[in-house]
Amino acid sequence: MSLDKLLVTGDPLILFSQIAIGLTMVGLVALITYLKRWKWLWNEWFTTVDHKKIGIMYIISGVLMFFRGGVDGLLMKAQTSRPDMEFLDAQHYDEIFTTHGVIMILFMAMPMLIGIMNVVVPLQIGARDVAFPKLNALSFWLFFAGAMLFNLSFVVGGSPDAGWTSYFPLAGKEFTPGVGNNYYAIALQIAGIGTLATGINFVVTITKMRAPGLKWMRLPIFTWTTFITSIIIVAAFPILTVALAYMSLDRLFGTHFFTVAAGGDPMLWLNLFWLWGHPEVYIVVLPAFGMFSEVIATFARKNLFGYKSMVFAVVGIAFLSMLVWVHHFYTMGNSAAVNSIFSLTTMMIAIPTGVKIFNWLFTLRKGRIEFSTSMLWALAFIPCFTIGGVTGVMLAMAAADYQYHNTMFLVAHFHYVLIPGVVFAVFAAVYYWWPKMFGFKLNEKIGKWHFWLFVIGFNFTFMPMFFVGLDGMSRRMYTYSESTGWGAWLGFSALGSLVMAAGFAAFCYNIYWSFRYADRNVGSDPWNARTLEWATASPVQHYNFAKVPEVDSLDDFWYKKKAGKLGLKKSDIKPIHMPSNSWTPIFISVAFGIVGFFLVFEWFTLAIISSVLIIIGLIANTFDYDDGYHIPAEEVEEEEREWRGELE
Amino acid sequence: MTQANTPLEYRSQQHQMNIFGFWVFLGAEIVLFSTLFASYFVLEHNTAGGPSGQDIFILKDVLIETFLLLTSSFTAGLAIHSMRNMQKRNLIIWTIVTLLLGAGFLYMEINEFIHYVHEGASIQTSGFTAAFFTLLGTHGAHVTFGIVWISLLLVQIVRRGITEKTASKFFISSLYWHFLDVVWIFIFTFVYLKGMM
Ligand code: HEM
Ligand SMILES: [Cu+2]
Numbered sequence: 001m002s003l004d005k006l007l008v009t010g011d012p013l014i015l016f017s018q019i020a021i022g023l024t025m026v027g028l029v030a031l032i033t034y035l036k037r038w039k040w041l042w043n044e045w046f047t048t049v050d051h052k053k054i055g056i057m058y059i060i061s062g063v064l065m066f067f068r069g070g071v072d073g074l075l076m077k078a079q080t081s082r083p084d085m086e087f088l089d090a091q092h093y094d095e096i097f098t099t100h101g102v103i104m105i106l107f108m109a110m111p112m113l114i115g116i117m118n119v120v121v122p123l124q125i126g127a128r129d130v131a132f133p134k135l136n137a138l139s140f141w142l143f144f145a146g147a148m149l150f151n152l153s154f155v156v157g158g159s160p161d162a163g164w165t166s167y168f169p170l171a172g173k174e175f176t177p178g179v180g181n182n183y184y185a186i187a188l189q190i191a192g193i194g195t196l197a198t199g200i201n202f203v204v205t206i207t208k209m210r211a212p213g214l215k216w217m218r219l220p221i222f223t224w225t226t227f228i229t230s231i232i233i234v235a236a237f238p239i240l241t242v243a244l245a246y247m248s249l250d251r252l253f254g255t256h257f258f259t260v261a262a263g264g265d266p267m268l269w270l271n272l273f274w275l276w277g278h279p280e281v282y283i284v285v286l287p288a289f290g291m292f293s294e295v296i297a298t299f300a301r302k303n304l305f306g307y308k309s310m311v312f313a314v315v316g317i318a319f320l321s322m323l324v325w326v327h328h329f330y331t332m333g334n335s336a337a338v339n340s341i342f343s344l345t346t347m348m349i350a351i352p353t354g355v356k357i358f359n360w361l362f363t364l365r366k367g368r369i370e371f372s373t374s375m376l377w378a379l380a381f382i383p384c385f386t387i388g389g390v391t392g393v394m395l396a397m398a399a400a401d402y403q404y405h406n407t408m409f410l411v412a413h414f415h416y417v418l419i420p421g422v423v424f425a426v427f428a429a430v431y432y433w434w435p436k437m438f439g440f441k442l443n444e445k446i447g448k449w450h451f452w453l454f455v456i457g458f459n460f461t462f463m464p465m466f467f468v469g470l471d472g473m474s475r476r477m478y479t480y481s482e483s484t485g486w487g488a489w490l491g492f493s494a495l496g497s498l499v500m501a502a503g504f505a506a507f508c509y510n511i512y513w514s515f516r517y518a519d520r521n522v523g524s525d526p527w528n529a530r531t532l533e534w535a536t537a538s539p540v541q542h543y544n545f546a547k548v549p550e551v552d553s554l555d556d557f558w559y560k561k562k563a564g565k566l567g568l569k570k571s572d573i574k575p576i577h578m579p580s581n582s583w584t585p586i587f588i589s590v591a592f593g594i595v596g597f598f599l600v601f602e603w604f605t606l607a608i609i610s611s612v613l614i615i616i617g618l619i620a621n622t623f624d625y626d627d628g629y630h631i632p633a634e635e636v637e638e639e640e641r642e643w644r645g646e647l648e
Numbered sequence: 649m650t651q652a653n654t655p656l657e658y659r660s661q662q663h664q665m666n667i668f669g670f671w672v673f674l675g676a677e678i679v680l681f682s683t684l685f686a687s688y689f690v691l692e693h694n695t696a697g698g699p700s701g702q703d704i705f706i707l708k709d710v711l712i713e714t715f716l717l718l719t720s721s722f723t724a725g726l727a728i729h730s731m732r733n734m735q736k737r738n739l740i741i742w743t744i745v746t747l748l749l750g751a752g753f754l755y756m757e758i759n760e761f762i763h764y765v766h767e768g769a770s771i772q773t774s775g776f777t778a779a780f781f782t783l784l785g786t787h788g789a790h791v792t793f794g795i796v797w798i799s800l801l802l803v804q805i806v807r808r809g810i811t812e813k814t815a816s817k818f819f820i821s822s823l824y825w826h827f828l829d830v831v832w833i834f835i836f837t838f839v840y841l842k843g844m845m
Contacts, residue, residue: 238680255778263694263775
């Protein structure tokens with residue numbers, strides 16, 4: 001491939017981005033060098049194995065990706081804001097909805113949630129870290145390498161354009177030549193391996209590292225949802241691995257898994273994709289449920305109503321999530337019997353979900369509700385998500401689905417599920433756990449601006465899509481004529497998306513403002529919360545707990561706090577064992593990124609040569625016998641004294 | 649936890665977690681191979697005019713491969729047995745035997761693949777060959793990885809002896825090796841025997 005084909009040229013939008021990306025890169029490097037921060041970055045962040053720092057890196061990446069995906073969304077809204085608009089051409093529109101979907105689900109929702117899990121779960125279970133700290137770092141860097149590779153497609157070689165679902169034969173070489181879809185196959189593969197490792201890590205962490213006395217039925221609900229999510233990850237991600245491997249083979253090596261030409265079967269792709277894809281939806285929404293549960297219980301000052309039924313509902317949803325994938329292609333020639341079965345299993349998910357909604361409502365009932373920003377997100381989530389759920393049941397009816405399959409109605413539906421279910425949850429969680437991460441609160445007043453703009457903008461953006469959808473506007477339609485009469489609806493919707501963007505801007509401003517001016521004296525438990533993570537300093541000490549806590553009941557921290565039994569005895573402090581930093585995770589991941597890049601361009605010799613780097617990293621890793629180090633008791637004592645005052 | 653009668657590899661909490669984590673990973677591997685098998689069953693008859701399993705499979709070669717791999721699983725067991733008895737020399741010997749058997753398996757398999765390609769059944773020929781080579785290739789790649797990995801562990805055993813840490817690493821690698829054996833039994837039954845019938 002010649003060099004002029006390598007860079008995407010000719011489109012002013014992309015040219016502008018290339019220049020912007022280039023300048024930002026140069027600027028960043030210069031800034032870090034000027035501030036002499038390289039060493040610090042390397043030691044404190046790039047090689048860290050601390051779950052809290054890894055969590056923060058995930059969240060930062062997630063916010064950046066939300067920006068990228070959000071701009072994609074705005075561009076699409078701009079394109080359809082008026083009939084016969086000529087802002088984006090068809091090809092460009094295809095690329096944008098594809099990258100938007102992939103980025104939002106895999107590179108925004110996933111890292112945000114995994115980031116918050118990383119920060120919170122070990123603290124909630126009274127552990128010093130996750131089970132495999134180094135693997136955790138590897139997970140993050142693999143995700144990051146995958147995300148960067150995917151984003152590179154925008155400026156180098158060309159973006160994928162067959163939709164986030166990349167159905168065959170459309171996604172095959174024949175209909176989608178070029179490297180765009182190679183990026184899809186390989187970047188997702190790299191990030192997916194990282195996610196699988198995260199799933200394994202959290203299954204083990206939660207099973208084996210709970211503090212003494214923290215029985216399963218005493219586990220905070222967010223930890224429960226993380227646990228179930230991790231199990232779904234372990235069960236579902238290998239399917240994606242295989243599907244993407246087949247896709248790569250078809251595209252790079254001319255096999256025929258999915259092309260009818262020599263006996264392949266495109267329905268195989270659909271089945272594999274959704275066997276992973278549907279559980280994936282629950283992978284992103286279950287942790288969000290957990291976050292809302294924590295926030296609602298804290299700010300209603302009550303224990304969570306129906307704790308046990310909450311747990312069973314999560315388990316039930318997880319189980320059912322594996323049995324519904326065919327509802328994504330009712331219209332593609334299944335028998336009536338098959339469609340009916342999947343219609344039933346799909347609708348059954350509404351039952352445990354309903355249980356959860358009622359539990360939240362009952363928790364709120366008679367609570368002394370405090371309308372903090374986090375709580376507002378949780379409260380707004382309930383009605384918005386319910387709209388998403390009800391329209392979901394409408395879509396689940398196989399016969400009716402023939403009417404609105406692949407229309408804007410569907411697009412509106414899943415945004416009504418995903419935005420309240422994931423984005424609101426992440427915002428609630430970020431406001432809620434921010435003090436735990438950084439030692440100060442985000443500004444509540446700016447937070448409320450953020451909240452109102454975003455929620456109002458969200459409803460204005462997506463509500464009209466239901467109507468144009470029912471009126472027959474199909475999904476992924478890049479332009480339409482005056483005579484359809486959709487112009488007013490979609491113009492309104494586009495304005496809504498600007499309001500939402502303003503909300504996001506308020507969020508960014510809030511972060512900036514709070515870093516500069518927020519009060520640093522908020523204490524370790526600023527919300528008067530119920531779970532164990534609030535028993536540590538804010539921001540949390542490197543070693544989390546000076547003494548591993550003992551747990552006697554659900555919401556143990558709450559009761560001990562009321563009883564004044566949270567003190568720390570000097571004699572309880574022992575030296576603490578900690579894992580050492582490691583350079584292998586980032587090294588291996590960068591190597592994966594390089595090999596991935598060469599594979600995208602089908603430069604196989606270079607790919608083989610550079611895969612030596614991966615092997616070197618793995619060998620270095622297996623010969624690594626570093627057993628970590630101990631923080632001396634005196635040092636722990638001093639750090640504890642700093643935030644607790646005198647010890648007992 | 650540190651009891652004299654718990655095996656070395658289970659004595660520390662971290663090593664227990666490593667082993668448990670590896671079981672969870674094997675769970676993911678089961679899903680991975682199940683997906684490969686399921687896809688194979690979908691595409692099995694889509695030969696698109698190319699050769700089918702019946703045309704190309706050679707029972708004798710497959711039987712030798714099976715024999716080599718099953719035996720290697722047995723010797724891997726002996727290696728672990730020696731490890732439990734702290735017999736470093738036996739551990740090393742049995743591991744080398746295991747690795748050689750594994751290498752023999754790989755040699756046979758590569759020959760088998762070359763033969764198929766000569767018969768006009770390459771990975772690009774049909775839906776069937778794509779699924780067949782990918783399933784077998786994934787297993788073969790696992791075996792290759794296993795050989796390299798266990799060789800590296802062998803170096804560590806030679807250098808450091810049987811310690812809690814080397815023992816747990818070694819135990820994990822043997823779980824992996826047995827797992828590959830189990831997968832092979834499925835391949836043997838549902839790909840080769842079924843395909844030749
Ligand atoms: C932030 C505001 C957002 C806006 C304005 C927006 C807008 C859009 C639009 C206009 C489309 C489809 C257009 C078409 O099919 O022609 C779309 C598709 C999609 N969106 Fe969003 N969206 C937003 C947030 C999200 C979030 C948070 C997620 C997921 C967590 C998400 C996931 C998706 C997916 C998966 C698709 C389907 C892509 C495809 O068809 O391949 N979106 N979005
Ligand atoms: Cu679904």
